[in-house]
Amino acid sequence: MNKIKLLLVDDEENFVNTLAERMKMRDVPSKVVYSGEAALDALKTGEPDVMILDLRMPGIDGMEVLRKVRQTNPTVRIIILTGHGTDLDEEEARKLGAFHYHKKPIDIDELLGTVKKAYRDRMEDAMVVAALAEEGDFESARQVLDEDK
Amino acid sequence: MDNEKYLGRMAAMVSHDLCNVLATIQQASGLMGDFLYLARKESLKSMGLRPKFKYHDKFQEIIAQVQAQVDRGQGICERLSALGHSTDDGPETADVGVAAALVGSLCGRAAKKHKASLEVACAPEPLKAAARLIDVLTALDTVVQAVLPHCGGEPRALRLAPGRGEGEVFIDVVCAGMAAQGQEALAGALPAGKPGIFTIGIVQGGVRLAFAEAGR
Numbered sequence: 001m002n003k004i005k006l007l008l009v010d011d012e013e014n015f016v017n018t019l020a021e022r023m024k025m026r027d028v029p030s031k032v033v034y035s036g037e038a039a040l041d042a043l044k045t046g047e048p049d050v051m052i053l054d055l056r057m058p059g060i061d062g063m064e065v066l067r068k069v070r071q072t073n074p075t076v077r078i079i080i081l082t083g084h085g086t087d088l089d090e091e092e093a094r095k096l097g098a099f100h101y102h103k104k105p106i107d108i109d110e111l112l113g114t115v116k117k118a119y120r121d122r123m124e125d126a127m128v129v130a131a132l133a134e135e136g137d138f139e140s141a142r143q144v145l146d147e148d149k
Numbered sequence: 150m151d152n153e154k155y156l157g158r159m160a161a162m163v164s165h166d167l168c169n170v171l172a173t174i175q176q177a178s179g180l181m182g183d184f185l186y187l188a189r190k191e192s193l194k195s196m197g198l199r200p201k202f203k204y205h206d207k208f209q210e211i212i213a214q215v216q217a218q219v220d221r222g223q224g225i226c227e228r229l230s231a232l233g234h235s236t237d238d239g240p241e242t243a244d245v246g247v248a249a250a251l252v253g254s255l256c257g258r259a260a261k262k263h264k265a266s267l268e269v270a271c272a273p274e275p276l277k278a279a280a281r282l283i284d285v286l287t288a289l290d291t292v293v294q295a296v297l298p299h300c301g302g303e304p305r306a307l308r309l310a311p312g313r314g315e316g317e318v319f320i321d322v323v324c325a326g327m328a329a330q331g332q333e334a335l336a337g338a339l340p341a342g343k344p345g346i347f348t349i350g351i352v353q354g355g356v357r358l359a360f361a362e363a364g365r
Contacts, residue, residue, distance in 0.1 A: 012169050018176040025183050056165060083168030083226075084161070086234055103227075104172035105219055108179055 004119045006030035007048035009039040009065065010081070011057040015104075019052075022108050028115065036060030040068060047073055050099075050118045052111070055082040055089060063092065070097045075125065075145070077118035081106065153283065157236025164230035171222045178215040185209060228254050235282040242363040243282035245318050246272025249309040252289045263297045265305035265324075272311040276318040278360035280346050285360065288347050291340050292322050292358050299335040302326010307355075318362050323355030 006023065008030050010016035020032045031048070033039050036057050042048075051069065055062035066078055077099040082089070085103040093101050099118045102111060125144055132141035185208055192201045202208070231251055253269035260267040278285055293307070300307050302325060310321040327335070332351070339356065342348040348359050 012173060015169065015173040015176055018173065018180050022176060022180055022183060025187075083172060084165040084230075086161075086230070104168045105175040105223055106172070108176070 004028050004050060004115065005046070005048040006115060007039065007042055007051045008032045009034075009036070009051060009057075009062070010054040011035060012054070019108075019111075023112065023115075026108070026112055028112065036062065036065040039065050043069065043073055043076075048076060049122050050077045050079065050115050052079045052081050052115070055080060055093070056084045063089075063096070066093060066096050066098060075122055077122050079111075079114055079118060081111070153236050157233045157283070160229055160233030162233075164226050164233055167222065167226045167229070171219050171226060174215065175219045178212050178219075181208070182212045185212070224254070232286070235286055241279065241281055242277045243280055243285045244272075245276045245278050245285060245320050245360065246311045248282060248285040248289055249311045249320050252286060252293060253309050256290065256293050259294065260297060260307060263300060263305065265297060265300050265307050267293075268306060268308050270308060270310040274313075276311050276313055277363035278318050279363040280360050284343075284346055288343070288349075288358055289320055289322070292320075292349060292356050295338055295340060296322050296324060296335060296355050299327060299331040299338075300324035301328050301331050313362065314359065316362055317359045319357050319359040321352055321355060321357050323352065325354060327354045 006028055008016050008020055008023075010019075011034050013034055016032050016034070020030050023030050031042060033042050037060055039051070039053070040060070053062045053065060062080065062082065066080070069076055069078060074097075078097070080090075080093045080098045080101045081104060082102075083104040085101070090101045099121070100114045102114065125147075129141045129144050132138070132144065185202070185205060188202050189205060192199050228251060232255065249269050249272070253267050257267055289309075293309070297307060305324065305326060307322065307324050310323065312319055312321065324331075332354070335356070336351050339349055339351070346360070350357050350359070
């Protein structure tokens with residue numbers, strides 16, 4: 001599973017660095033950024049498969065990052081991981097297209113399970129699109145891509 | 150901004166910070182556990198040439214204690230968050246089953262002070278009151294505090310039982326071991342209801358707190 005390109009976005013530096021270290025020990029290395037702005041910048045240099053995103057951050061908050069990434073990079077799977085989990089936040093995040101919504105604190109293996117599921121989901125879509133395009137069925141391929149939006 | 154909303158907002162913010170602190174402690178102690186596991190694996194792989202960490206078991210025990218306290222803290226954090234958000238602007242309805250569960254967990258310490266335990270019966274279905282959650286919570290807390298000193302029997306157990314009646318939803322706050330004398334004293338000490346929001350009445354062994362059912 002060390003092929004997963006994982007981006008961690010959280011302004012709690014101690015937390016996110018420790019999380020990254022533990023993910024690496026489980027063969028899932030990641031890139032870490034500490035703000036919404038840095039997350040959007042990171043997407044310009046390379047698209048991750050999965051993003052773990054905090055909601056409450058100074059500057060551009062997680063919900064805004066989610067909204068923007070869903071427009072610019074709709075195939076990136078975004079997992080919300082927040083300490084400020086209201087039902088309304090969860091509802092909004094899911095409406096905006098978050099792959100999953102977790103509340104802090106969370107067990108590392110549960111989170112890792114969600115990351116792997118998100119990666120598989122993205123890969124399955126990519127394989128379907130590739131197969132359809134190979135058969136020349138570009139319209140169906142486009143539909144699969146649009147479903148991600 | 151009124152006091153209620155201010156306190157609600159502060160409680161929600163504190164719960165957010167608390168969750169972040171707990172998450173960091175949980176990951177840090179988890180990382181210690183990961184290193185402990187690695188050290189043990191290396192020791193086993195070296196066929197005993199690299200000795201086992203002397204305090205391995207003790208460390209594992211300490212990590213488990215930390216994780217257990219994180220779980221406990223997470224429960225507190227979630228209840229604090231629910232309490233904080235109960236003052237949010239939103240629908241003027243509240244589920245009395247949810248409110249009973251929340252008050253049941255928040256009042257555990259108050260019950261212990263009276264050497265009583267608090268149990269909450271599961272609501273069989275959503276029971277929507279035409280009242281804000283904060284109003285249901287404060288009314289229920291007032292009733293629990295009024296009933297607790299009169300709760301008798303051995304062991305002392307106070308039960309919060311949500312239910313539905315004719316055009317109303319209610320929470321019965323009852324103590325199976327309440328004596329007739331206690332019931333009389335309780336009747337004299339009951340707080341008044343709030344016209345248009347809730348009524349308070351005596352039932353066998355305790356009190357019924359009733360609200361008009363939403364949508365009726």
